[in-house]
Amino acid sequence: MLYHPHPSRRVCVVAQEGMVATSQPLAAQAGLSMLERGGNAIDAAVATAAALTVLEPTSNGLGGDAFALVWAEGRLHGLNASGYAPRALDLEQAARQGLTSMPRFGWFPVTVPGAPAAWAELSARFGRLPLTETLAPAIHYAERGYPLSPVLGHVWDLAHQAYQHHLRDDMFAEWFRVFAPAGRAPRVGEVWRSPDHARTLRVIAETDARAFYEGELAAAIVRFSKQTGGFFTLADLAEYRPEWVCPVHVRYRGFDVWELPPNGQGLVALMALNILSGFEFSAWAAVETQHLAIEAMKLAFADGRRFITDPSDMRVRVEDLLSPAYAAERRKEIAKTARDPAPGRPPGGGTVYLATADGEGNMVSMIQSNYMGFGSGLVVPGTGIALQNRGHSFSLQPGDANCLRPGKRPYHTIIPGFLTKDGEPVGPFGVMGGFMQPQGHVQVLMNLLDFGLNPQAALDAPRWQWVEGRRVDVEPTWPSHLAQALARRGHDIRIARDSGSFGRGQIILRHDGVLIGGTEPRTDGSIAAR
Template sequence: MVQFNAHEYPYASQRMVTYGQKGMVATSQPLAAQAGLDIMKKGGNAIDAAIATAACLTVVEPTSNGIGGDAFALVWVKGKLHGLNASGPSPAGISIEALKQRGIEEIPKFGFTPVTVPGAPAAWVELSKTYGKLPLQEVLEPAIRYAEEGYPLSPVLAHFWKGAYKAYKQHLSGDEFAHWFETFAPDGRAPEVGEVWRSQGHADTLRAIATTDGKAFYEGEIAEKIDAFSKKYDGFIRKEDLENFKPEWVDPISVNYRGYDVWEIPPNGQGLIALLGLNIAKGYEFSNRDTVKELHLQIEAMKLAFSDGFAYITEQSAMNVSVEQLLSEDYAAKRRESIGEEAIMPTVGEPSRGGTVYLATADGEGNMVSFIQSNYMGFGSGLVVPGTGIALQNRGHNFTLDPKHPNCLAPNKKTFHTIIPGFLTKGEEAVGPFGVMGGFMQPQGHMQVVMNTIDYHLNPQSALDAPRWQWMKDKTILVEQSMPQHLVQGLLAKGHQIEVANHPGAFGRGQIIWRNPKTGILAGGTESRTDGAIAVW
């Protein structure tokens, strides 16, 4: 059992940890969390609740995810942890040569070039088929209802929606982007706080996915609409790419951190970076969160972890080093030798050769799910398939056009992926799911949440509320305004280049559910940096 302090972290938002027994859903939108719990009360399990919540989030938080995005899950069922990789590959017709023939020297953020196969709907279907108890039609009903009837926008959601609208209005001028504005700015502007937004296209697509177990999306009418839209604007994705996609069950990877096993999805996800950072950090003693020395060591460990992650992570079959080599104790010790009293410029190591939604669910049977899905960069590519509400992701932007790099663009290849679910176990017992969404903040958030829990004994809410930092590049560190000044000054003295963020959205948004193995009581926390909520039973 995780031993955490009963008191709140002194710099936290003073919200208390939430307790429950029969079921719990924690995510960034109250409507989605409640939808998941309602499904559980109807006889569904934690897996059904996760699917319902995820589908709802595509409607009630489209600024961060959508039907056209990817998903990953860690699922604890009957004493075993299972991993699901539902990230889609690049189209079969794309290549470095094809882009160069079009004069493209760098993969753009918007338009059809960075569009990869959406994996999220396939994740819902696979999870439902393998571990769910209720029919998919019943599980997706709340999301369909919110899309059809509408819902009032919450404050943080409205903030990001307005920011996306302004950016898209400035940068997206082609005819292919008109459907995004028709769908998400129907009145010629972003909807306001408390204003109702609805999308019949979303509802129709979700209903088609539910009634055909996803076949309409990957083989039928929706696949044909995506194909026609892509062909019209000379995109690469085709119906055949959708037909050939299948989500993949994978073995989760882990490191042991002070008696706890911290689990992540293996590459192509960046969860490996969180494990690399923790593997380096465990060589030091951490007991007082408010010391410059301990904060400095965490930052330096994460810088080295990212350096290796950027150099090596891609689709596993294309990696030139193994996960086992990168997570070896000898390699962690070798990387630790680079850390001193002053901030360093991070460098890539040489091992021995051989912006997302997150949700956590738990039920009274012991099942638990850590689930994450995203379009990437908010709404994604800026493209909405006409009449469907499907905002296509732009995940291909993470590929490089350097043919010598492991993560170089190639046909039917999965790119380095930012979204990562986390899970904690001890011995044979599940402690529970955790996650922090938000681009390259995610492994940094995972490391900080785990250390807040295990090293500093903070409860789930306090572990999330505690001030965060984010390594940006070189020696540049972004910190929250709530970071104590003595820590900021101390880091500056060690050579770190400190920038203070004006908005909490820069530090991700997370959720945690821990289970007491003796009593079965659930303890949950949700993010104070967004419209987060915990629905509990």
């Protein structure tokens, strides 16, 4: 069902002994090199993730967060490596600054980074190779440099233009020194290198990441925080640990679709699929198909924005949100024409996704992010650590589920996905891109499971993105007759100028012992296989 041929701009990659799919070719090769050295899919994932902090700094970095779904030892494991707000940051601090919402830049949206701890935790529990080996490719590219690929160069230039406008304070000077060393963004084909990244990665590798949270790197972060009006203390970093969690799932078309539980928005994808499971779809290009998918997604987002937050502050149970009875009630609210649920406006985001598999059955779905582009605009001097702005999604309104609290983790957009069938792994999938991610998950899964597209065709298919109210953006390649038909149903259809905000995904599926991979045409994506 999943693998019959279908017209597509590219064909699937097929292999048997191992596969790595991600948005940067050199990062994919870094992961594959671990398999060639005797490592497993977990080692490949760690190497790829670390390399991406150097090879795609526009979306993730050493100061970001990570999540992973790992199939190993006969079952699926979940890792939440998202960070919390500093203990000194609260609503009173925001009020003293006159803030009514969390800013995008500066210290207020910076939460404790989890990515380095994620690498160490994954490596210690499931890996075969030491971090000194898995981080070696990232160190190499940071020291020697690499030429920018086309999409990366375009995104980097856009970020530099925005940061020139917004980052005027002296605290942001390091960002420009590191990421715009010639007074501008590096150009496509131009070599960029960062010795600071290399030194930091080497310290992380040699200390199994503890120096980032308790040693010299932690001290550098806290020193910079104190000098520039931040909120971090050594205790904020020393107390941090990633958390192993139980993944959650729903059944869709005979498959189990797995996501991580809150504080991530994977529940939004699962709630939408639960609603859609009550319908039958005849064709992708039918207006009824796309209308129902859009309306289900809007309902799921309305619930996600209201309820999803740090688990300690959740006001409803996950199992209640995912119950068939609740899905049936929400399904009744879908009409023949577009309606207006009332969540907040979903902003864009910057994230990297990777999938790995080896010949022994291990598979990893992993996602890593600084959130919005390069993050907060703050780079710790001399380290290359670009600090995330994940706390931007906190609310400053008392009583909101996602209201800022010291030590609290915010609503998280980054979500890895995984498919199983009859208790056996089918494979990892993911679509990066802020609040587009659950929308991408649902559309890609419908392409795979409802319409039988192969992984590459499932990623190539045109996408829509619900924005707010009745507004739905569609890609330039979206069929015009379908756009017109949706507009007649009350959807405010707008054709985007490019595909930059519609997510960037990867898929690896296992079928009869063979690995079948697809990579995103909307980025510099690549699959390395053996």
